[in-house]
Amino acid sequence: MRWISGSMALILAACAPMAQEQRATPPETAETDALDTISSLVDDQIPGQFDWRQNFPGWYAAVEPYRIIGSGKRGVYFVGTEGLGMYFIPTSAGHILIDGGMPGEGQYVADAIRKLGFDPKDIKILLNSHAHLDHSGGLAELKALTGAQMIASEGDRSALEGGFYLGSEDDTAMNAPPVKVDRTIADGETLTLGDITLTARITPGHSRGCTSWTMPVEQGDKTYQALFFCSATVAANRLVGPPQYDGIVDDYRKTFAMTRDWQPDIFLTNHPEFAGMAAKREKQKAGDPLAFVDRTGFPAMMAKLEQAFEQALQKQTLKHNAIMEQ
Numbered sequence: 432m433r434w435i436s437g438s439m440a441l442i443l444a445a446c447a448p449m450a451q452e453q454r455a456t457p458p459e460t461a462e463t464d465a466l467d468t469i470s471s472l473v474d475d476q477i478p479g480q481f482d483w484r485q486n487f488p489g490w491y492a493a494v495e496p497y498r499i500i501g502s503g504k505r506g507v508y509f510v511g512t513e514g515l516g517m518y519f520i521p522t523s524a525g526h527i528l529i530d531g532g533m534p535g536e537g538q539y540v541a542d543a544i545r546k547l548g549f550d551p552k553d554i555k556i557l558l559n560s561h562a563h564l565d566h567s568g569g570l571a572e573l574k575a576l577t578g579a580q581m582i583a584s585e586g587d588r589s590a591l592e593g594g595f596y597l598g599s600e601d602d603t604a605m606n607a608p609p610v611k612v613d614r615t616i617a618d619g620e621t622l623t624l625g626d627i628t629l630t631a632r633i634t635p636g637h638s639r640g641c642t643s644w645t646m647p648v649e650q651g652d653k654t655y656q657a658l659f660f661c662s663a664t665v666a667a668n669r670l671v672g673p674p675q676y677d678g679i680v681d682d683y684r685k686t687f688a689m690t691r692d693w694q695p696d697i698f699l700t701n702h703p704e705f706a707g708m709a710a711k712r713e714k715q716k717a718g719d720p721l722a723f724v725d726r727t728g729f730p731a732m733m734a735k736l737e738q739a740f741e742q743a744l745q746k747q748t749l750k751h752n753a754i755m756e757q
């Protein structure tokens with residue numbers, strides 16, 4: 432049971448170092464705080480009955496959709512909520528959507544796309560940063576609505592198709608509506624739809640098939656490299672005995688090593704606060720067309736996350752050893 436509570440805390444804290452009052456706190460501290468709060472909170476719940484909406488209202492709070500960067504009708508658009516980043520990419524041959532938000536939120540995303548002047552039914556490809564319910568929950572609904580192809584990594588396929596959180600299969604509060612994966616994609620593989628090409632980068636750890644995407648995006652006469660980063664937070668992910676999934680520690684380290692020299696012009700996260708998106712949006716509204724260009728943001732975030740990972744590993748190892756000695 433302790434692991435069930437732990438796993439619940441995992442997604443909450445992993446995906447949410449960010450309760451309103453904690454926004455200004457660095458990720459590592461905030462995660463610990465969120466974990467402690469949430470563990471006790473979750474212990475009071477009937478398993479499977481956790482009220483996400485009540486505990487994470489920001490994940491459901493509407494945000495006026497907008498374009499992050501682009502020219503003409505092309506570019507990258509934000510169609511998420513206050514606490515969840517969903518991204519819409521129109522092409523000359525139909526559209527691409529990354530992530531679907533919480534279960535039941537598919538219609539919200541479709542409406543956001545409509546508000547931008549596009550028809551959600553023209554979505555041809557659905558992508559997922561990782562198979563945790565706050566990012567995959569709305570995908571089944573969106574797939575039914577659009578008939579789009581679901582493309583995901585092999586590592587996350589079982590969780591998407593099974594509708595569970597890998598390693599916490601018994602924790603029904605973590606379930607998402609199952610969504611069939613029509614095609615898998617590997618690290619470095621490209622995906623082209625019309626005039627747009629994305630490249631998949633598998634950045635595992637946070638989930639086994641955690642998938643980041645890169646794409647060039649034009650604005651004016653310049654081309655910018657955009658990165659849609661999966662996640663690399665640990666929170667309550669079980670790193671030691673039994674791990675959330677086999678090889679999780681190596682995977683995190685692989686991801687930190689792999690991303691060390693990445694310096695995208697624009698980095699986008701599935702929890703907007705990680706990339707300071709609300710502040711960037713304000714800057715954009717105030718007239719800065721390059722408000723989302725931020726070349727130091729990604730390396731700075733990754734340095735903090737790597738440090739937080741090593742601390743979490745140490746803490747979990749000590750705790751595990753203490754339990755084993757009892």
Ligand SMILES: [Zn+2]
Nearest residue numbers: 442445446563
């Ligand atoms: Zn997650």
